[in-house]
Amino acid sequence: MKISSIELREIRLPLIHFFETSFGRTTERRIILARVVDRDGAEGWGECTCGEGPFYSDEWTETAWATLKDFLAPMVVNAEAENAAGVYDLMKRVRGHRMAKAAIETACWDLEAKRAGVPLWKYLGGVHTEIPCGVSIGIQDSPEQLIEKIDKDLAAGYQRIKIKIKPGWDLDIVRRVRERFPEIQLMGDANSAYTLSDIPLFKALDEFKLMMLEQPLAYDDMFDHAELQKQIATPVCLDESVKMPADARHAIALGACRIINVKLGRVGGHAQAKEVEQVARENKIPIWCGGMLEAGIGRAHNIAMATLAGFTLPGDVSASSRYWEEDIIEPPVTVSARGTIAASEKPGIGFEVNSKRIEQLTTRKETISS
Numbered sequence: 001m002k003i004s005s006i007e008l009r010e011i012r013l014p015l016i017h018f019f020e021t022s023f024g025r026t027t028e029r030r031i032i033l034a035r036v037v038d039r040d041g042a043e044g045w046g047e048c049t050c051g052e053g054p055f056y057s058d059e060w061t062e063t064a065w066a067t068l069k070d071f072l073a074p075m076v077v078n079a080e081a082e083n084a085a086g087v088y089d090l091m092k093r094v095r096g097h098r099m100a101k102a103a104i105e106t107a108c109w110d111l112e113a114k115r116a117g118v119p120l121w122k123y124l125g126g127v128h129t130e131i132p133c134g135v136s137i138g139i140q141d142s143p144e145q146l147i148e149k150i151d152k153d154l155a156a157g158y159q160r161i162k163i164k165i166k167p168g169w170d171l172d173i174v175r176r177v178r179e180r181f182p183e184i185q186l187m188g189d190a191n192s193a194y195t196l197s198d199i200p201l202f203k204a205l206d207e208f209k210l211m212m213l214e215q216p217l218a219y220d221d222m223f224d225h226a227e228l229q230k231q232i233a234t235p236v237c238l239d240e241s242v243k244m245p246a247d248a249r250h251a252i253a254l255g256a257c258r259i260i261n262v263k264l265g266r267v268g269g270h271a272q273a274k275e276v277e278q279v280a281r282e283n284k285i286p287i288w289c290g291g292m293l294e295a296g297i298g299r300a301h302n303i304a305m306a307t308l309a310g311f312t313l314p315g316d317v318s319a320s321s322r323y324w325e326e327d328i329i330e331p332p333v334t335v336s337a338r339g340t341i342a343a344s345e346k347p348g349i350g351f352e353v354n355s356k357r358i359e360q361l362t363t364r365k366e367t368i369s370s
């Protein structure tokens with residue numbers, strides 16, 4: 001594979017509802033899209049999943065833009081890679097910046113699958129023809145508002161509910177939600193808002209039979225998570241702490257988690273995600289596909305990844321209409337009444353990219369071609 005040009009764009013896309021986590025509130029996304037083109041004019045699309053500030057991870061829109069434009073795109077343009085799986089190595093000299101790398105890497109997979117005339121999920125080796133879906137519901141202005149949102153998502157068919165927790169919005173909230181919905185698959189995501197001194201809280205949460213507790217402790221810690229897991233019955237799930245296949249190995253060896261949330265951007269693209277999936281599968285650790293409030297291109301890549309065999313739990317991939325007035329792909333992502341998304345039979349990411357809409361949303365654009 002040889003890419004002759006990479007077009008980078010930033011688009012702005014307002015969320016239908018604000019999304020709040022323990023690290024802050026998002027109302028409008030600033031998303032970088034990468035379009036790769038080869039010498040025959042074939043194209044592929046990728047989306048950078050970083051946030052608008054260095055809070056979930058150290059990468060954010062400005063660092064990703066600069067790193068993509070000044071370093072990553074020039075390393076890939078006109079370089080020879082055996083295939084899309086080899087593109088990550090072309091960018092190896094840059095340390096970290098995995099979400100920026102994934103924007104280009106995933107675009108190359110889309111291009112290669114399109115050239116082969118095969119849906120990306122099959123090209124990746126996926127086996128599930130549809131994926132089970134859950135929702136991630138942010139911190140709300142009131143518990144009543146949260147209950148109302150859960151009601152609505154359950155009525156739409158979603159298979160599990162994830163609520164965000166933080167100090168002051170945890171035990172009482174979980175208790176209220178559990179009382180109202182005794183049987184549902186429920187989990188909490190703390191986004192690193194706690195420390196080991198909160199073990200009494202986590203022990204108290206055990207009573208509510210959460211499916212898992214996502215990233216309760218520091219984003220860069222595994223050791224304390226292992227200590228916590230020893231002391232509580234609820235499975236710990238790591239998100240932020242797993243940035244590469246080796247992290248998955250280390251976390252499992254340490255007993256730092258019993259479940260892993262895999263995010264395509266966080267680990268650096270499809271080739272890395274496949275490795276994480278393999279590590280988890282071989283160790284019988286269930287995994288699921290996380291979300292980063294992606295627009296349609298990122299969402300489509302997530303669906304493809306989540307068809308890999310190891311992805312057995314409902315992920316945070318839900319319908320476009322939960323986030324956007326109008327998505328940037330056609331058709332938008334929809335979820336069945338059983339809470340599933342069917343993998344597309346069309347080549348590549350399996351959705352049409354709405355170039356006209358993207359053009360309207362674009363705030364800056366740069367083309368790197370040798």
Ligand code: OSB
Pocket residue numbers: 021056135136189191239290291292293294316317318
């Ligand atoms: O921790 O999983 C997270 C969104 C932004 C940053 C971090 C996280 C999230 C979500 C949203 O939980 C998942 C989604 O619906 O895209």
Ligand code: MG
Pocket residue numbers: 189191214215239240261290
């Ligand atoms: Mg998370």
